[in-house]
Amino acid sequence: MITEDRAALRIEGLRHSAGGRLVLDGIDLTVEPGNSVAVTGPSGSGKTTLLMSVLGLVKPDEGAIRVAGQDITRMRGRALAAHRRTHLGVVFQFGELLPELSPVENVALAAMLAGRDHRRAFAAAEDLLGELGVPLEGTSTGLLSGGERQRTAVARALITEPAVLLADEPTGSLDRTSRESVADLLFSLPARRGCALVVVTHDPAVADRADRLMRLDMGQLAEAHA
Ligand SMILES: Nc1ncnc2c1ncn2[C@@H]1O[C@H](COP(=O)(O)OP(=O)(O)OP(=O)(O)O)[C@@H](O)[C@H]1O
Secondary structure (H helix, E strand, C coil), X not given: CCCCCCCCEEEEEEEEEECCEEEEEEEEEEECCCCEEEEECCCCCCHHHHHHHHCCCCCCCEEEEEECCEEHHHCCHHHHHHHHHHHEEEECCCCCCCCCXXXXXXXXXXXXXXXXXXXXXXXXXXXXXXXXXXXXXCCCHHXXXXXXXXXXXXXXXXXXXXXXXXXXCCCCCCCHHHHHHHHHHHHHHHHHHCCEEEEECCCHHHHCCCCEEEEEECCEEEECCC
């Protein structure tokens, strides 16, 4: 009998070595649509490597990573890139936006790269940025505040309506007030948008907002209890 995988993300038996060391040593993680997980752990424990594996940018030695039901470890080249563009969104610590473009252009560009036509991409970008509280008028992204830039990065990650949203230290470059508001926004998204959210963070105040708190240490991912 074929049963459909309802999980947005399912990682099974993930092993990966880097620099002669087993960084990920049998990771299992399932995240359902509408749920969030925070991953903490010491510096160098492999948190970014885990996210890069889910993005298909690091090839694991062993294991399966199902994103929206399909094992990305078996995908290559264009098929992998297309699956990533369609089903995954990612927010990095410094936004990684194009500073000379406006916020609307940054977000619309992601939609156009995913195949949406110009008019629909710009309309959807304006709607989403309005909803996420980014000023739409006249400024280039490089002149926005840190919090507004991260909101723009969240919008860019969301514009394709991904099944899985990943964030790597999304509040790491922000002051306390912006950190709170960006964290509130991020953790509101699984309920509002039905995506699964995985956030890597060193900040306990951010991690505490997740449905599940996990700790990566010595290659193992386990439930962390406060
Ligand atoms: N391409 C690579 N070649 C060699 N070693 C690597 C490579 N990529 C990662 N590593 C090593 O793997 C380990 C995990 O790195 P990673 O960046 O995933 O940790 P992290 O938990 O995200 O750390 P931090 O919290 O400091 O960002 C580190 O020891 C790192 O040096």
